[in-house]
Amino acid sequence: MFPKLDPLLHSELRLAVMSVLAGVDSADFSFIKKQTGATAGNLSVQIDKLTTAGYITVEKGFKGKMPCTTCKITPQGRDAFQAYVDALKEYLSAGLD
Amino acid sequence: MFPKLDPLLHSELRLAVMSVLAGVDSADFSFIKKQTGATAGNLSVQIDKLTTAGYITVEKGFKGKMPCTTCKITPQGRDAFQAYVDALKEYLSAGLD
DNA sequence: ATAATTTGGTTTATAATATAAACTTGTTTA
């Protein structure tokens, strides 16, 4: 009845990060930080986890002279996000009407 | 942009419990256990937390000679559930179309 | 020039959480 929720996505900050990335081609660390309101440390950790899971890719480069970490959702990440949304619907159905 | 998610509801099992209770007048422990597939220990703990939060009420009685714990969602619990659903929509919008 | 501040992060320590294993109390069945 209640499908298991992907623990990687069932996390406030990671879910917010995925939500941001689902809507853009790519986004850099500072942008995601601003959109989510997360602390840098927390964001850094969660981005690592999403990367390890293959849900996003990270490219480190420079914007001018400043370091810049750019993130992008992967097809696998997009699938996982969609699956998570679908699974959640089972839990929320009472409130989605 | 991303509203804070009620940590009491952002839990797989507690959310499932609330989802069950949102759809019925009341439900006893064993029924919830079966619907959610949870272990008794886990369920017991999570029911306590929901009770302490005022999201559900618990009545202990007997069904024949057997102890029977009956749970019911409160108006406050219903509101919190709805608020949680609404908040989540902000996170999921990319996947709800 | 160089000191102070800011940017863009990473590492690490801590506190909270979820979860199941172990336990309890009483009931039913063999």
Place this chain on the structure above:
DNA sequence: TAAACAAGTTTATATTATAAACCAAATTAT
């Protein structure tokens, strides 16, 4: 009356989320 089962509760553990502390380089102020 012993064994198995029902209905939970308590407690121990492992995981997790989170922010504080830290680091390196760039920018700004003195």
